[in-house]
Amino acid sequence: QCIIDNVVDLKVQAAITSIVSATLAKAKLLCQDVSARGALVSCPAGYKPTGCACGMGCGSWDIRTDSTCHCQCAGIDWTAARCCKIGV
Amino acid sequence: QCIIDNVVDLKVQAAITSIVSATLAKAKLLCQDVSARGALVSCPAGYKPTGCACGMGCGSWDIRTDSTCHCQCAGIDWTAARCCKIGV
Amino acid sequence: QCIIDNVVDLKVQAAITSIVSATLAKAKLLCQDVSARGALVSCPAGYKPTGCACGMGCGSWDIRTDSTCHCQCAGIDWTAARCCKIGV
Numbered sequence: 001q002c003i004i005d006n007v008v009d010l011k012v013q014a015a016i017t018s019i020v021s022a023t024l025a026k027a028k029l030l031c032q033d034v035s036a037r038g039a040l041v042s043c044p045a046g047y048k049p050t051g052c053a054c055g056m057g058c059g060s061w062d063i064r065t066d067s068t069c070h071c072q073c074a075g076i077d078w079t080a081a082r083c084c085k086i087g088v
Numbered sequence: 089q090c091i092i093d094n095v096v097d098l099k100v101q102a103a104i105t106s107i108v109s110a111t112l113a114k115a116k117l118l119c120q121d122v123s124a125r126g127a128l129v130s131c132p133a134g135y136k137p138t139g140c141a142c143g144m145g146c147g148s149w150d151i152r153t154d155s156t157c158h159c160q161c162a163g164i165d166w167t168a169a170r171c172c173k174i175g176v
Numbered sequence: 177q178c179i180i181d182n183v184v185d186l187k188v189q190a191a192i193t194s195i196v197s198a199t200l201a202k203a204k205l206l207c208q209d210v211s212a213r214g215a216l217v218s219c220p221a222g223y224k225p226t227g228c229a230c231g232m233g234c235g236s237w238d239i240r241t242d243s244t245c246h247c248q249c250a251g252i253d254w255t256a257a258r259c260c261k262i263g264v
Contacts, residue, residue, distance in 0.1 A: 050119070050139055059148070062141065066120075083225055138258055148234070150234065172226075
């Protein structure tokens, strides 16, 4: 008799836990910087801005539509975005 | 005779690897911005601050208790936090 | 007769999906702050900078070699990095 259910249950649980852990351990933050002249710069597709930097020493910024860094100081010369995503 | 162990091993390995990869490929950074008057603002539960922005052009900040953005310039008028978590 | 393939397929699919989801739900951003005197500070091994803060109210910074925050204002007194990684 094949007591498949129990055997599969036990083996599957152990195998899944092991492989999932090993795979997740490889998951990493992949990040890159993008910058542009002016007060706006967008992250590449698939990346999210995690912070922004501005020219002229300016630290006042906001993020528009979850994708674009906007520096608020008047006459800003450049804007940079730190853009990250999850990679395996 | 059912050589269950070997069969399960092979099938489980392949199935797990496939599903884990597909599931992880869907893992994304979920981010939002929060802002408040004054020098402090906290991320919602489950989110971590990845960067902070401050009024008055200020770029000096620190993060308290892994959850709150604190802008350091005197008399700061507003503080914003970029808050992210991992979502599937 | 043991129709192992089909049984394993069904059970494996269900078990994997369940465990992968539960494990991924535990995946979190682990973050810490590091700071140092001067214009440069690096994240610990395994962590990526998601944003930088600078002394003197300065908000102009860039990230070097995907690991080091660099504050650009002249004569900067301190630099801080917000450093994150994926943890399970």
